[in-house]
Amino acid sequence: xxxxxxxxxxxxxxxxxxxxxxxxxxxxxxxxxxxxxxxxxxxxxxxxxxxxxxxxxxxxxxxxxxxxxxxxxxxxxxxxxxxxxxxxxxxxxxxxxxxxxxxxxxxxxxxxxxxxxxxxx
Numbered sequence: 001x002x003x004x005x006x007x008x009x010x011x012x013x014x015x016x017x018x019x020x021x022x023x024x025x026x027x028x029x030x031x032x033x034x035x036x037x038x039x040x041x042x043x044x045x046x047x048x049x050x051x052x053x054x055x056x057x058x059x060x061x062x063x064x065x066x067x068x069x070x071x072x073x074x075x076x077x078x079x080x081x082x083x084x085x086x087x088x089x090x091x092x093x094x095x096x097x098x099x100x101x102x103x104x105x106x107x108x109x110x111x112x113x114x115x116x117x118x119x120x121x
Contacts (some may be wrong), residue, residue, distance in 0.1 A: 075092075078085040 017101050079089040080086075
């Protein structure tokens with residue numbers, strides 16, 4: 001009689017002995033993923049900016065004032081330092097988006113009323 005050879009069973013990796021080692025391992029993996037994703041996004045943004053610049057769509061300067069640049073830098077730092085900071089920045093961006101949408105709707109309504117010959121109240 002011939003004996004059947006069975007394949008060895010693959011087992012999942014066991015966690016490391018200490019929780020500190022597990023946390024360090026997870027942090028290393030998350031940072032690596034974050035760096036890879038950030039590099040990819042950065043490369044694509046540079047390519048898009050180069051295409052716009054070549055086609056003449058965009059000026060070489062980004063058009064931000066010094067105060068705006070400092071504000072954007074500070075918001076980025078605040079969002080990356082703590083979950084509360086991230087919530088604050090995300091909430092502020094959501095509110096600004098809602099404000100801009102409302103403003104655009106009001107302007108469109110006002111423009112439509114002016115085109116119809118009605119007066120604004």
